[in-house]
Structures are given as structure tokens and as C-alpha cells.
Amino acid sequence: xxxxxxxxxxxxxxxxxxxxxxxxxxxxxxxxxxxxxxxxxxxxxxxxxxxxxxxxxxxxxxxxxxxxxxxxxxxxxxxxxxxxxxxxxxxxxxxxxxxxxxxxxxxxxxxxxxxxxxxxxxxxxxxxxxxxxxxxxxxxxxxxxxxxxxxxxxxxxxxxxxxxxxxxxxxxxxxxxxxxxxxxxxxxxxxxxxxxxxxxxxxxxxxxxxxxxxxxxxxxxxxxxxxxxxxxxxxxxxxxxxxxxxxxxxxxxxxxxxxxxxxxxxxxxxxxxxxxxxxxxxxxxxxxxxxxxxxxxxxxxxxxxxxxxxxxxxxxxxxxxxxxxxxxxxxxxxxxxxxxxxxxxx
Numbered sequence: 001x002x003x004x005x006x007x008x009x010x011x012x013x014x015x016x017x018x019x020x021x022x023x024x025x026x027x028x029x030x031x032x033x034x035x036x037x038x039x040x041x042x043x044x045x046x047x048x049x050x051x052x053x054x055x056x057x058x059x060x061x062x063x064x065x066x067x068x069x070x071x072x073x074x075x076x077x078x079x080x081x082x083x084x085x086x087x088x089x090x091x092x093x094x095x096x097x098x099x100x101x102x103x104x105x106x107x108x109x110x111x112x113x114x115x116x117x118x119x120x121x122x123x124x125x126x127x128x129x130x131x132x133x134x135x136x137x138x139x140x141x142x143x144x145x146x147x148x149x150x151x152x153x154x155x156x157x158x159x160x161x162x163x164x165x166x167x168x169x170x171x172x173x174x175x176x177x178x179x180x181x182x183x184x185x186x187x188x189x190x191x192x193x194x195x196x197x198x199x200x201x202x203x204x205x206x207x208x209x210x211x212x213x214x215x216x217x218x219x220x221x222x223x224x225x226x227x228x229x230x231x232x233x234x235x236x237x238x239x240x241x242x243x244x245x246x247x248x249x250x251x252x253x254x255x256x257x258x259x260x261x262x263x264x265x266x267x268x269x270x271x272x273x274x275x276x277x278x279x280x281x282x283x284x285x286x287x288x289x290x291x292x293x294x295x296x297x298x299x300x301x302x303x304x305x306x307x308x309x310x311x312x313x314x315x316x317x318x319x320x321x322x323x324x325x326x327x328x329x330x331x332x333x334x335x336x337x338x339x340x341x342x343x344x345x346x
Contacts, residue, residue, distance in 0.1 A: 003080050007209045010087045012240045015202040017091060018106040019049065019244020021098045022194060022291050030187045030272075033265045035180045042246050044184070045191040050242040052195030053234060056283070063234060064286030065197060067223040069204025070211070072111060072137045073118040081341050082121045083209045086113035089334035093326065105290030108326045110201050111141060114208075116331025120338040140287050142327075148278055148289040149297025156274035156301030163266060164305070179265035186272035191245075193279025194291045199237040201288055206233050263299065271298040 027041035036044060056063055073082070090113040094106055115133055122132045167175050207226050210233075214221060227234060263271065275295040282289040 001213075003084070004209060004213050007080060007084050007087065008206055010084065010091070011202050011206050011209075012236060014087055014091050014094070014106075014110065014205075015199065015237055015240035016244035016247075017094050017098075018198055018202070019046075019241040020247035021094050021106055022198060022245070027187065030183050030268060032263050033180070033183065033268050035183045035265060035268070041187070044187065045194075046242040046245040048188045048191035049195035049199070049245050050238050052192045052199065053238040055192055056196050056200065057234070060196075060283065062224065063200050063203060063227055065200035065283060065288045066203035066207060066227070066234075068137050068141070068286050068288055069111065069114070069201050070207040070223045072134055072141070072204075073114060073208075074132060074134055075212070075215070077118045077122045077132045078208055078212050079121065080209060080212065081338060081345070082117040083114070083205060083212075085117035085120070085334045085338035085341060086110065086115075087205065088337045089113035089116065089330050092333060093330050105145075105292050105326050106198060107201055107288045107290045108141075108145065109330045110205065111138070111288065112327035112330030113334040114205065115327075116334035117338045119331070120335035140285075141289075144282065144287050144289045145293065145327075148282065149293040149300070151281075152271075152274050152278045152294045152297035153301035153304070155277055156270050156298040157305055159274055160267060160270040160302050160305045163270060167266075176265055179269050182269045183265050183272065186269045186276065189276035190272040190279070190295065193276045193283070195238060195241060196283050197279050197289060197291060199234070199241045200283075202237045202240070203227070203234055206237070263302065267302040267305075271295065271302045274298040274301065 027036075027038070027045050030036050030044075031038050031041050087110075090106070090109040093109045093113075115138070118132050204223075207223050210230070211221060211223070211226055214226075221229070272295070275291070275298045278294045278298070279289065279291065
């Protein structure tokens with residue numbers, strides 16, 4: 001029982017780190033356009049991170065992304081050591097990328113760590129006729145590593161072109177003031193999408209641990225049965241990510257808000273709205289995506305409406321490398337942690 005409690009605490013710590021690591025996603029453009037100060041922006045984002053609980057619970061009606069994470073590994077290859085190892089690897093990679101100001105994906109860090117530890121536990125690709133990885137859940141997530149930023153980019157490009165055509169005769173000063181106000185709404189929508197997507201991933205990990213523990217004591221339950229019986233888990237997960245967001249992640253704010261492309265209030269509205277649309281679609285489909293990837297793609301789409309050279313492709317290519325490396329590095333690190341734990345525990 002004590003090991004389970006340690007895992008739950010670690011998962012909530014990861015959730016907190018996810019919040020300050022990804023705070024930049026929802027506040028970078030609103031800070032770079034000076035609509036809000038950094039302190040005001042993180043408070044604004046944190047409120048809507050937590051409010052996402054009510055959207056997921058009462059409007060969407062279920063926590064599909066949490067279920068996807070919990071079932072990404074076959075139950076035969078899940079134990080507390082696997083989950084612990086995956087969390088340690090995910091926390092290490094998140095802190096490392098935060099330190100260097102690289103907006104990597106907390107989602108794929110967590111998934112990579114979970115799968116890497118499970119593969120280390122299995123010692124082979126399959127056993128007892130079952131694959132270690134539940135490919136029906138994992139393959140769509142892999143595809144959305146590329147699809148989420150692409151969708152965000154296309155939607156942002158279209159929204160920006162539509163807005164530019166509608167407002168081409170507007171007074172520039174008045175239009176700028178209107179878009180500064182609209183950025184409050186668009187950033188709130190993005191924060192709702194961020195909270196709804198990312199808090200559920202930790203719910204999935206906690207769920208996998210507690211379902212394993214219950215199964216070991218003769219009680220079988222589905223993920224939704226677990227959530228309905230333990231509503232404190234989603235409440236704690238959404239609270240932790242909101243508190244993390246309030247802590248901010250200023251190194252990544254700088255990368256997202258200024259280094260990819262210069263962003264005006266109009267462009268901020270376009271990028272945030274496109275990112276929010278993409279996140280809401282993915283939540284409805286139950287596919288965990290990276291908020292980081294999504295908003296980066298949206299910012300690139302906005303920059304491309306001016307000219308392709310407005311996007312700083314050197315920075316963007318570095319981000320792509322971080323995205324590609326996240327899952328394998330996290331998986332390898334989790335496997336190493338698992339083997340160390342296995343040796344210590346005998």
C-alpha cells in the first residue's frame with residue numbers, strides 16, 4: 001500500500017511539473033503581445049486548467065484520454081514497479097527539457113516511460129499470447145505526434161486568412177484593441193483544452209496503478225468504474241496541473257512566444273483558437289496529444305500567412321528533433337530505472 005501511495009504522489013508531482021512545463025503553451029502569445037503580464041497570464045490559465053474538469057465530466061461526460069493512457073499497455077505487463085519507473089523517467093525528461101527551454105511533450109514523455117518500463121518488465125515483445133503494447137490505443141497517439149501540429153497549423157492558417165479578409169478595411173488601432181480583448185477568450189479556450197487533455201494523462205497512470213492494486217486483491221474494475229468510485233483522482237489531477245501552471249515556465253514562454261515567429265494580438269487569437277479546436281477534437285476522440293506540439297504548429301501556421309521566411313525554421317527544426325526523441329529517450333530511461341529497481345528489490 002505504501003508503494004502505491006508513493007506512486008500516486010509521484011504522479012501528482014509529474015502533473016504539477018507538466019503544468020509549469022506547459023504553462024507556456026497557453027500563455028506564450030498573450031504574454032508576448034503584452035495583453036497580460038506574466039503573473040496575470042498564469043493565473044488566468046490556471047483557472048481554466050481547473051475548469052476543464054467540469055467540461056470533461058459534465059459536457060463530454062467521460063475521461064477518454066485517461067482511459068487511453070491506462071490501457072496503452074496490456075494489463076498482464078503492468079505492475080507498480082513499471083508505473084513507478086515510467087513516472088521517474090517522465091519527470092527526469094520533463095525537468096531536463098524545461099531546464100534547456102525545450103518545449104517537449106509531457107504527454108509523450110509519460111507514454112514513452114510507461115511503455116519502456118513495461119517492455120523491460122516483459123523482457124520480450126510478447127508473452128502468454130499477448131502484445132505488451134496495446135497498439136489500437138498507441139498507434140493513433142503516435143500518428144497525432146505529426147497530425148496535431150499539422151492540424152493546428154492548417155486551422156491557424158485558415159483562421160488568420162479569414163480574419164485578415166474580414167478586417168482588411170478596419171481601423172488598425174481599433175482592430176488591435178479588439179483582438180487584445182479577444183485574446184483573453186482564445187487563451188481561456190486553449191487553457192481549457194490543455195487542462196482537459198493533460199490532467200487526464202495522470203489520471204490514466206494513477207488509474208492503472210490503482211486498478212492493478214485492486215486486481216491483486218481480487219477486485220476487478222474498468223477505468224470508468226475506478227473514476228466513478230474515486231472522484232478525488234480527477235479533482236486532484238486537475239488541481240495539480242493548475243497549480244503547476246501558476247508556477248510558470250518562463251524559458252519556454254520565451255521560445256514559444258518570440259523565437260518561432262513574432263506574434264500580434266490578431267495572430268495570437270488565431271493560434272490559440274486553432275490550438276483549442278485541435279485539443280477539443282482530440283479529447284473527444286480520446287487521443288492524447290501534445291499541447292506543445294499543437295500550439296507550436298498553430299504559431300507556425302500564423303507565421304506562414306505573412307511569408308514562409310517569417311517562421312524561424314532553425315528553431316522549429318530543433319523542436320522537431322526534441323519531439324522525435326522524446327518517446328524513445330523516455331522509454332530507454334524508464335527501462336534503465338526499472339532494471340535498477342528490479343535489482344534493488346531482488
